[in-house]
Amino acid sequence: MATANIRNLNCSQVIAEAIGLEMERDPRILVLGEDVGRIGGVFGATRGLQERFGDKRVRDMPISEMAFTGMGVGLALAGYRPIIEIMFADFVGVCLEQVYNAMAKIPYMSGGTVRMPMVVKTAGGCIGSAAQHSQCLWGLFAHLPGMKVVVPGNPYDYKGLMASALTSDDPVVYIEHQSQMGKKATTFRAGAVVPAERYTVPIGQAAVVRSGRDLTIVTLSACVEHALEAAETLAGEGIDAEVIDLRGLVPLDMATVCASLARTSRLLVVDEDYVSFGLSGEIVARAVEELGPTALRQVARHANPDVPVPAAAALEQAVLPGPASIAAAARRMAARS
């Protein structure tokens, strides 16, 4: 504990530390992206790596995402383990072709003869940058088959899941939350302690970050901290919420979710991504499929109501889940029960 307090890194430093440890261990790992070298990433998550590993393994790319995402595919075919950084998740629109048609499909299309150990590292989530720099899009990646989708929500997981992503033989999309990159480890309610040495967090395992009896809040990324804050408020009102951090979408750990629902029978999915045709609907559908249509007493979703993220702060707050809105959603459920 003392170690972590002394270190008190922010999340971007934790990620850079994880990548550095993996690059030391495995010379096949390299990083290609915009501004990843000289300044160490616009969020700082590759800071110091170019100085340590040279400008071939940590390469500042021109604004040519289609080319360098495809280069990642070629590098993986050539035996490397590239990290391709797409600065903002929103930018994947210009190179989605290489992500979903090449990276994600080649392992299957090759009949398992080709592995694609490639990490697409990107930053999603809202930080007040409006419609084109605030999208989560993890539901989009998860809808397209062939990639593991990892979405950490605290410092411990940022480090351990990056280590797992870089040892995976499958393609992994690793989505950071912009608002957490500069956030200090000690300010987190969950996963605040980050060991200096290497460790891994397995991909596809959700975590119960708060135990509770009355309802299950299923969420991920920055909304985990929001949900934990909401749960503290709700506890004072006699509502005991369990909070599950999915830590990713593919594979989706429904065992942990269903075990919780078997006890609480009330499900609130909180998702910063768009509500329709995405993660929240998927959780509900799988819960019903796995537990049966009568197992749940209440189901609710709290997510972006299918609008581009607005620029004005008041409008942004109105469409994105936060501690107050999550508590309000839980209260509405409690009032109906």
Add this chain to the structure above:
Amino acid sequence: MTSLFEHFKAMARLRAFDEACLDGFHKGEIHGELHTGIGQEAIAAGMIPSLEAGDALVSTHRNHMHGLAKGVDAHALMAEIFHRETGLCRGRGGHMHPFDLGQNFSATGIVGASLPVALGYAYAFWMEGRANVGIGITGDGGANAGAFHECLNIAGAWKLPFVVVVENNAYAISVPIRHVLATPTIAERAAAYGAPGWRVDGTDPEAVAEAFARAMEHARAGRGPAIVEATCQRFQGHYEGDHDSYRSRDEKRRMKAEHDPLAITRRKLVAAGDATDLDAILAAAKAEMAGILERVRGEPRPDAADALRYRFAS
């Protein structure tokens, strides 16, 4: 230097391979579509002498001849095209998506998307200081995709060993390429990337071989990327079943009469007094590919119970 006769032999095999595929296609043995390279044999054949095992080649939807040129086993490739468990990709990829890691050969069905993958190989070779080349093949249509510019700019900026071969068969499906190009040629774009570019007659294997050799030497020597634009004619429709109404009957007749690389090469060989029995060469190639097709016909198709296999390594 590879003799014209050797080129003829290579082209005979390439054509016989795609004709065998056509034979199976018209008998309903291939599920889905098929793109053949008939008429474009001189380009793949002209590449053979300069390709090394360590080079990487990333091709297009029309990739069979490039795969064979790169050393992909003809049986494994044909078995994949006929969706057999014995195919390169166990029948999961099909004719547009062959992957052969051992030969550094792959392809994509998305037009223009081959070049970034080839550039990734070029980056790897450059990092390792290896004298190998990443070769990306595209058609004239794919040369209008943004990736063409992105890749050549990157390769030019860092002098990566990257060669782009443009098979200019004059049509992007139905659109005459001359209607949608800003310049008379694609090769002349090379100047924008500090690279050499050559436009050659892609029905002449010797011309292709010479230009491709120069491009490969340039890239291998660490002098950066190069473009080879080879003009040719695609004898079949864009895909089997294409009505091909965008080309007149007269145009198609002249195409086969005047631009058939095998017929042109044969005339040259005869004029030069080559006494070899060229019909025997053609017959041998045909027999080889027919034999492979017969073998493939007897091989098992994937089991439906395995449809979900190979999604993830773990």
